[in-house]
Amino acid sequence: MNVIKQLNNTLPQIMRSDACLIITNPINYSCNTIAENLTETLNEALSSISNETNNAVRYRVIYYEIYGEDNETIYRAVIQAITQTNSVEDAIIVTYPFNLCYYSQAINNLINGMGVNVTIHANNVTQAVQDINNYLTSKIGSSHFGINITLDYVGVFRMIERARNYTIYWGSIDYVLRASPREELCNGGLELGGSFYVAVIISAYVNNTYYFAVSGVINNDE
Numbered sequence: 001m002n003v004i005k006q007l008n009n010t011l012p013q014i015m016r017s018d019a020c021l022i023i024t025n026p027i028n029y030s031c032n033t034i035a036e037n038l039t040e041t042l043n044e045a046l047s048s049i050s051n052e053t054n055n056a057v058r059y060r061v062i063y064y065e066i067y068g069e070d071n072e073t074i075y076r077a078v079i080q081a082i083t084q085t086n087s088v089e090d091a092i093i094v095t096y097p098f099n100l101c102y103y104s105q106a107i108n109n110l111i112n113g114m115g116v117n118v119t120i121h122a123n124n125v126t127q128a129v130q131d132i133n134n135y136l137t138s139k140i141g142s143s144h145f146g147i148n149i150t151l152d153y154v155g156v157f158r159m160i161e162r163a164r165n166y167t168i169y170w171g172s173i174d175y176v177l178r179a180s181p182r183e184e185l186c187n188g189g190l191e192l193g194g195s196f197y198v199a200v201i202i203s204a205y206v207n208n209t210y211y212f213a214v215s216g217v218i219n220n221d222e
Helices: 002-024 031-052 100-114 125-140
Strands: 058-069 072-082 087-096 118-122 147-163 166-181 190-202 211-219
Touching: 002 031, 002 072, 002 087, 002 100, 031 058, 031 072, 031 100, 058 100, 100 125, 100 147, 100 166, 100 190, 118 125, 125 147, 125 166, 125 190, 125 211, 147 190
Parallel strands: 118 190
Antiparallel strands: 058 072, 072 087, 147 166, 147 211, 166 190
């Protein structure tokens, strides 16, 4: 169908535009956003084309799907052309060179994990600082395929309770999370600020350290 050829030329442009919405804002946009937008565009185009034939040929989308495979996003729609005597089906396939479905899910999982308050147990303040840094490093990890992730963070803790065999500190970690595909596909990526609370329990009486701080930059390439 010539209609398929025309749409195969138009839809990749829409997909590229929608892909940047997901890359810069994976919290509010997902692969379903692309599928819905592409299918809506298809239906509008097919309705217009049907009208131009005075409905001698009627076109409609009878099935669509979107999924990530390796480092690619694939949208597929099956279009049916109906005349008075028969019907013909053909498929439109649109691809994008980055797994947007995986990206959206991975970043949302990371953000949700960063929103959980934490309790750190340590033998002394030095170990507590190391354990906080290690905790944040484990959150970023190195297994996010094809995604650059950077976390800038800072936190200040103050002593809130002390006894003969323990000392408790309380504070919050403020962070900025940045994420984008390893290959530059859009202008920029996600940049999101947040914070969570941390309780630090030292299994000893700490004498003179009433405050301590942590800060750093973690990149999943490291």
